Amino acid sequence: METTPQSAGGIDREEKLAPGKLHAAQYVVVAILGILLVGLWRLQVLGAENYKSLAEANRIRKVPVLAPRGKIFDREGRIIVDNYPSTSCYILREQIRDADVELPMIAAGLHIPIEQIQAVLKRYQGNAKYQPIPIKLDITPDEQAFVEAHRNELPELETQDEQRRLYPRDGFAAHLIGYVGEVSEQMLANDDRYALYSPGDVVGRSGVEATYDAVLRGTDGSRDIIVNSHGKEVGHLGQELAVPGQDLKLTIDLDLQKVAERALDGKTGAIVAMDPHTGEILAMVSRPTFDPNQFSVRLTHSYWTSILNNPDHPLLNKAIQAQLAPGSTFKIIMSVAGLQEGAAQDMRVNCQGGASFYGHFYGCDAHHGGVDIHNAIPLSCDTYYYTLANRLGIDTIARYANSVGLGVRTGIDLPDEVVGTVPSTQWKLKTQHAKWFAGETISVGIGQGAVTATPIQLARALSGIASGGVLRRPHVVMPGQIDPRTTQSILENFPGSGDKTIQLSPENWQTITDGMAAVTATGTAAAAHLEGIDFAGKTGTAQVIGHDALARTNKGHNTLPNAWFVGMTPRRNPDIVVAVLWEHGNWGNNSAKLASQIIDAFVTKQRKKDNNLRIAETPKPAPQPAAPGAEPQPADVPARLTPTSYSH
Incomplete structure (x- = not known):
């Protein structure tokens, strides 16, 4: 007589999964698949533009182009304040790989204390990481050569050509003209005039530069550059031209x-x-x-310090x-x-x-x-x-x-x-x-x-x-x-x-x-x-x-x-x-x-001006042809006129 395993062993060894547990497992699998599908849909459909923009931001960097400030002239059109071409050095925090190694190199190459770089980074820590941070303005040709020579070791450094103010020497008309400077966080927090500015923007701080800042400063432009995975510039996409500030003619003689x-x-x-x-x-x-x-x-x-300690208050x-x-x-x-x-x-x-x-x-x-x-x-x-x-x-x-x-x-x-x-x-x-x-x-x-x-x-x-x-x-x-x-x-x-x-x-x-x-x-x-x-x-x-x-x-x-x-x-x-x-x-x-x-x-x-005007307005007689062989005669010159408006 043929025996079955059950009869042979006396025990039924087939394990059966309970229907409730099977259904629960199926629901879990379906939920996980649903979550994955929703996530993929959000990534590929809803977030497509956003992630595309982020990818483009990793590939394309927008570099600001500062507008040159308007020049300042005297009442007769003679220049008082001009601009000169300058190169400044910026740092990109997102490109810093090892701050302990790279910051000392930067400090040595740019001839600035490392504490100054750290202070600047701390000041801008609330800004976006991709935003360039100025660490030294108006760098020398040697410092510019240092940046160019260390592009691979220090990809976080970049230079930017700018126009900077050139004022008369020896403080000539300094209180009237004023000066420009960077917008500080304190100015942003305490003065409504700077509500639309960002830290590091250059604005007029005193004198004509401050009063007519909106006229003189112009509108900044930008350049879109293509960078590789190391942050190195590899191409250009386009640019928005800066609009120079308006020139001003002062009443000063x-x-x-x-x-x-x-x-x-x-x-x-x-x-x-x-x-x-x-x-x-x-x-x-x-x-x-x-x-x-x-x-x-x-x-x-x-x-x-010398300005602050001067008892005669030079800034006044x-x-x-x-x-x-x-x-x-x-x-x-x-x-x-x-x-x-x-x-x-x-x-x-x-x-x-x-x-x-x-x-x-x-x-x-x-x-x-x-x-x-x-x-x-x-x-x-x-x-x-x-x-x-x-x-x-x-x-x-x-x-x-x-x-x-x-x-x-x-x-x-x-x-x-x-x-x-x-x-x-x-x-x-x-x-x-x-x-x-x-x-x-x-x-x-x-x-x-x-x-x-x-x-x-x-x-x-x-x-x-x-x-x-x-x-x-x-x-x-x-x-x-x-x-x-x-x-x-x-x-x-x-x-x-x-x-x-x-x-x-x-x-x-x-x-x-x-x-x-x-x-x-x-x-x-x-x-x-x-x-x-x-x-x-x-x-x-x-x-x-x-x-x-x-x-x-x-x-x-x-x-x-x-x-x-x-x-x-x-x-x-x-x-x-x-x-x-x-x-x-x-x-x-x-x-x-x-x-x-x-x-x-x-x-x-x-x-002198009055004399010149009167002489210019005096009609000159028409030249007469000289007789054959005669010496040419000098033209009549009016006598010097003396104005009386300032005399007793």
């Missing part, structure tokens, strides 16, 4: 600027020359100065930021107030070296004897203006000072203009929570005490008075170059008193301007007299410490008074005004001598 620079050389202070008819700034100097070329690449620590544009007591230049504003209020016409004082007010004696520099409004200006008699200030009161003085632009910004198109101070009862109550005392008004009458002003404010105020009460808004860029919308935006960013007119009767105008002309003829600035030129102005000697304290000191340089002068030609409706601040220059007539150099240069140039 280089000839006058040079004279002003020489006049203030070795001194501390500022000079402003302006056309009162238009508000155009013809020259602007501030001393000490700085070298903007140091800022246009990467500022060295040693140079920055003293023409618009030095807030100092104006001294006796303020007496012109006092004269306007006294005459317009009817307080000065018949006022006469007997100056015996000073006068007493409210129990205190206020000194004068001399015993002037009998003084009225006609000789008070050329003599600069303190006693007269003490008395006038006491008659007018502080609030009347403040009202007239504000009317000619003191205590408010002029609105000049340069960054960080300061306001100055015009004291009043309300001002003291608001700032010091105290009452104004009548005795405090006496010192204000001679431009001392709490009153402060800037050179640009005084230039505009006194030239406006000499122009019959017409004050123009100062500006440093010639009009008509920029579209109206940009111009309006700039005006809104630099609020000030703008163009305005004050009330000044013809009789009072004549009295004041004649008095200012007498200052340079027989008065306190007689040493600066210019023969044959209608040169008017007002000196100012502003103490930095009181007479008693000065007598107790060793009379060191820093204790000497600040020397002011504001001068113009001609005396009425002037064509130029020059304000000079010479810090610790001792006497106002010292500053008057500096101003006279600029006035003389201006008049000489205008006369």
Whole structure:
């Protein structure tokens, strides 16, 4: 009888899988296949464009092409700021294979500390890894050769040709022009003006470069290059051309600027020359100065330390930021107030070296004897203006000072203009929570005490008075170059008193301007007299410490008074005004001598130009044919014409 395995062994050894487990295993397999299919679909269909772009990014690199900034010219088209070709070195973090080995090589080849490279990498660590990071700007030919020779060992290095700023030497017009620099993370975080910029972008940081940055900087372009797996460039795909920035023509006259620079050389202070008819700034100097070329690449620590440690603050544009007591230049504003209020016409004082007010004696520099409004200006008699200030009161003085632009910004198109101070009862109550005392008004009458002003404010105020009460808004860029919308935006960013007119009767105008002309003829600035030129102005000697304290000191340089002068030609409706601040220059007539150099240069140039124009406009007689054998006769040359607009 045949037996089966079951019967033979007595046991059924066939293992059967439970139906539930079989179904579960099938579901798992189906789910895994489904997930794989969905993943493949996402990769190949949904993510196709994205991964294609990533693959292209690994093969194609977009290299920025920086737009050259617009050049800057003077009013006659002579170049002041240019660009020069430069090569900079960048690093690609994604290409760094062994930082411990490669960074020391880079530091040695580029002659920079390795700590500087590490600091730069840390600064840009939040940026995309494929973005080139600048590690050294304006590299030398030797450093460029190092990069080219180590392409294989250091694929993370690449060079880029750029245009960089070339400023005049020796800090010429540095405060007016300004400088460019990289956008820092702090600027991005704290200043809305840089919201659309990225770290490392080069922007204007001061002066004209900052105010007109959007005009000067242009639009950057880019180049698409093909790279291999090692990051080495193997071809080009195309490029987007950079759009250069717009050139700008300034109101500055280089000839006058040079004279002003020489006049203030070795001194501390500022000079402003302006056309009162238009508000155009013809020259602007501030001393000490700085070298903007140091800022246009990467500022060295040693140079920055020297700037910061200089007690005379080289970065301060003293023409618009030095807030100092104006001294006796303020007496012109006092004269306007006294005459317009009817307080000065018949006022006469007997100056015996000073006068007493409210129990205190206020000194004068001399015993002037009998003084009225006609000789008070050329003599600069303190006693007269003490008395006038006491008659007018502080609030009347403040009202007239504000009317000619003191205590408010002029609105000049340069960054960080300061306001100055015009004291009043309300001002003291608001700032010091105290009452104004009548005795405090006496010192204000001679431009001392709490009153402060800037050179640009005084230039505009006194030239406006000499122009019959017409004050123009100062500006440093010639009009008509920029579209109206940009111009309006700039005006809104630099609020000030703008163009305005004050009330000044013809009789009072004549009295004041004649008095200012007498200052340079027989008065306190007689040493600066210019023969044959209608040169008017007002000196100012502003103490930095009181007479008693000065007598107790060793009379060191820093204790000497600040020397002011504001001068113009001609005396009425002037064509130029020059304000000079010479810090610790001792006497106002010292500053008057500096101003006279600029006035003389201006008049000489205008006369030459006027002569050339008149000669060119003179019709020449038609040449007559010479008789046979006769000698040719020279053409008639008009005699040299002498303009009279600047003469007495």
